[in-house]
Amino acid sequence: MDIKAKVIDSVGLDRTTTRLAHEIIEHNKGSENIVLLGMRTRGEFLANRIQEKIGAIENKKPELGILDATLYRDDFRTRLKQPEVSVTDISFDLTEKDVILIDDVLYTGRTVRAALDAIMDLGRPNTIQFCVLVDRGHREMPITADYVGKNIPTSINEEVKVKMTEIDNEDAVYLIETEND
């Protein structure tokens, strides 16, 4: 695995999350009815930061939950490795809320599909909007994001690696070349 480029650095990541927070508030005409759902693992940290930003702008933090959509995946029969499940942690009702689903990278769209099913089992939100730090293309489902930090066109042999200080000791987004089979 070779690092091809650092596409976002720590200053850039901070600016991008600030912009995403503003876009979310603008589109929803405030933050009154908004709740945030971060997807494990890095979406959770991104959601944390967006929550802080919205709190700073609106003087009130929206509620934040963590969603684990592993049980709703479509690849149990085809995967070579058993995915690890962890706990969904949402302490509020989603009914009639505007749910902002937050993840780090949008790729095939299959994780988002699983997340949508998981959310529908938890309640009936008013809207579900999708916010992502990096959209790398190659969709396999008719899914698109409402808020995109950065579009990074990639080839199949490349990988987008988001690093966040909470678990990776730095804030950055890298473009990585994976080995060809």
Add this chain to the structure above:
Amino acid sequence: MSLSSNHLLGLHEVPKEDIQLILDTAKTFREVLERPIKKVPTLQGKTILNLFYENSTRTRLSFELAEKRLSADTMNFTKSGSSAAKGESFKDTVLNIEAMKVDMIVVRHESAGIPKYLTQISDANIINAGDGRHEHPTQALLDMYSIREKTGKLEGLKVCIVGDIAHSRVALSNIYGLQAMGAHVSVCGPSTMIPWELESLGVKIYNNIDIAMAENDVLNVLRIQLERDAGGLIPSVREYHNYFGITTDRIAENNPDILIMHPGPINRGVELSSEVADGTSQIILNQVTNGVAIRMAVLYLLGTRAE
């Protein structure tokens, strides 16, 4: 992380990592059980056979619910009213049902070793739901989960199993599982109900319930199995209650902080007084709820295990 085996036949020689994985995974499913829609699509398209040759309420319903909450298709076999009553052999029955294509079999049988035998004649994942006096692994796992949920740990904890140890598959699975997790396990009961070989497993034996209560953090109180001739091992149910029954007075005198567990069904006034069965020291109904989560975890981990 995956389990090291395709089957759950017992907790004997099951590695600590496997038990840890099941307990941690159950926590996820415990959360699913609190949702408005308590169902996830994970085992969609899998067919599970519940093969029950012996009576059961709690375990069978708990497994059935766990299967449904994971969206599996389930079939139930009970001995009465089946062709087993016409004299069909166990092997033929299983092969015939398996020819209908089942992916997993949950089995309860009065003979020890039947789950292991099933692994030799069937390609399905086998889960032991109680075989004779041998093992009942999911009960022990839910007991361990419930203890951990209440006390936050298993390592170093002192757990005493009380009652008819000789006739109990729950006791043996608990001993194996708790010891693997680093707990100290002891047993307490009348001598006629204690197999002395247990000492070779490093299990301390008490014949006095008051001492056992004073020296332990948790009591797992077993049912006196009147239907399995336990009656012949004690002079009377009343005498058993006088010497080994757990009462509020005994708890107050010996160890007010002790945690009382019972796998059910309870004989009120025999192994537990009614006050204790409904009191604040016990977590009996938590055990039942956790049982569904544990069985979901086992079914999930076996049913989605990578080839």
